[in-house]
Amino acid sequence: MINQRMYELGSEPSAIRELFAYGMTRKAEIGEENVFDFSLGNPSIPAPKEVHDAIIDLMELPPEQVHAYTPAQGAAGVRTAIADSLNRRFDTTYSADDLYMTVGASASLSISISAVANPGDEFIVIAPYFPEYKVFIESAECTCVEVPARLDDFQLNIEAIEDAITPRTKGVIVNSPNNPTGAVYPACDLTELANALRRKQDELGTTIYLIADEPYREIVYGGPSVPWIPSLYENTFVCYSYSKSLSLPGERIGYILVPPAMKDARRVYAAVCGAGRALGFVCAPALFQSVIERCVDAPCDVEAYRANREALYEGLTNLGYECVPPQGAFYLWVRALEPDAKAFSETAKAYELLVVPSDSFGVEGWVRIGYCVSHETIVNSLPAFAELMREYQY
Template identity: 30%
Template sequence: MTMSDRAARAKAAVDVVTAFFARIQATADDPDALDFTFGNPHELALPGLTSAMQAQIEPRTVDWFAYKTSERLAQETVAAGLRTELGLDFEPEDIAMTQGAFGALSLAFALLADAGDEVVIPVPGWFCYEPMLHAANLVPVRAALDPETFDLDVDAIARAITPQTRIVVVNSPANPTGRVYSEATWRALAEVLENGSRTHGRRIWLVSDEPYRRIRFDGIDFASPAMAYPWTVIDYSYGKVLLAPGQRLGYLALSPLIPGDERDELRAALMPIGLAIGWGFPDAVMQYAVPALEAVSLDMAELARKRDRLFGALDGAGVRVTRPEGTFYLWGEAPGGDGAAFCAALDERGVHVMPGALFDQPHHFRMSLTATMETIDRAIPHLTDVAAALGPTAR
């Protein structure tokens, strides 16, 4: 085989996703397509995004577009925001600016784990965890969420921990389910991780994947596991709240509760490892724009209206859907119990949704709420017709 074993494993883990990409790309030029697949924008960019970037595009010094690592003003802005949001005493030195959450996760894996280490990931969960881990020569270990509520199953995580476990990844608000986990959940998980670390004689780290942290409904509070477990790092992406996933901007944050010597060691490694993974720092203009972008957000009231419109229609048609507490997705059980058949029937009508098989859940589907309200209204008759034709879920 020409490619490396880890490349082959990464490719195999993402083949179902790339095949789906290719199929959806074939419909990209169809003006009548009703697309609910990815969290892409369906309208022009938020005015605050474009103005923030425009304000920084004109060079002010000769090194305006020179090599940039983590810009100090961006670090200071992020640390101040985290202090306000999470109530923990973050400092600028705890922040590494990255190419979105992808870059932050790559940095975390390189920083904390060695080749062959195991990393526990949630299922259903983001479909890029596994290929990223394989590419980093790490071993993904799945831990199922509660099959009814999609709550984090702390007992399942405990069963997944072995002497080789180095990292546990959690995601709240969770993609694809929209669940937001409570402080009590994090306290229970912290106890499991502390016990596992003590039992196996090596520290288990927690990576808290928080790109949807600011996208929550109904006044639901957010709690980060960094508040409960000191050995936590947080990854974040601005691409979600700005509805601009193509502008790669994010960060990795070290919990200020990490014990002093370990925190200092990690701080000193953030820049060198960011360089080593392929200059994983955001472009200069995006970093300069961070202070302005901190105040920019998609319209949460409009997003809630979209959620309620689509959830109400599907629920009224007898489709079992999880009402999201956060993110911009709807997660449901496919009518007839076959996610692929449900998606194929909708494809024939020009309505495109994501099959649950991409999340290792073949009986489910996911829909993105970033579509316009007009698109939602046009799609609802097709969704309800197909649901009626395929019948109830298998359960």
């Protein structure tokens, strides 16, 4: 007999992937330019030139040096480069020993959760949320507790988070800039959350970890800066990935930061190494560890996303759609034109518009539009959005 849970995970349809597969078929039928595919979070801008140059440069080195296993936690060189970069940016004093290299944010999250979780523990997620959180939490035999964001602006509802904390609460996952809403959590709210978590830790005699999922840290459009959460709350894991900031999603490279101020930080770091081992991660890709060592401060070019964001937000609000103005990431959160977001997404398909229903993210009645696409796709899609709106007006 196979493992039923794994079978279900492998065969249950993911709305995002299904929509993407539908888009591929439809593009083959009617031409790529006629399908407005907003389903995925694949960055549309190329990786910076520094990355290309670093790869070419590394190819000059002896192959056995470039492609060899590194230590499980990552080569010392890349971890030192990341620690130095964080110290310059956030006025901190991290060292290579605080960092563990991973195969992207998904691994950073599953390893961090497994490092601290015991069966039966609870992790709080803020709905709407990245659907894989539930998979990672439940795979660690823990419970995913959904706490809704504030409905007017999709910011943190700190009172509701505090109310959801029980003696079994092991962690709270926060994602800012947020997928799918584009919200960036301001320092005042994160400070308030930190105070609430400390209050609960004292009251319950437990340790509650904040897991800061930050693959979109650099993708922001002005407004409030993205606060450095470990400076506000000591028991914070930072789960980072270069998938979005350097447009390297297929290369699988990221890290976990276990700040030295975390309670029992060295023991927790050892548990991170143990969880990575138990989950079968031998080491992050060696070539891309070396690339990151050389490109750690390469700028993320957000201008293309900014232009898309403005065209889409302006275009859709002018047509009468209700949209949450995104402060970061590259997604627009739009109210569906009927209560059933799945039905709305199906109707949108008739206009060749592929938008992800919010049910995938744990809430009803909205859709996510990924604007990490060509600017042309945004501009050419607006007449189709106008027709879709007209269908609901009559």
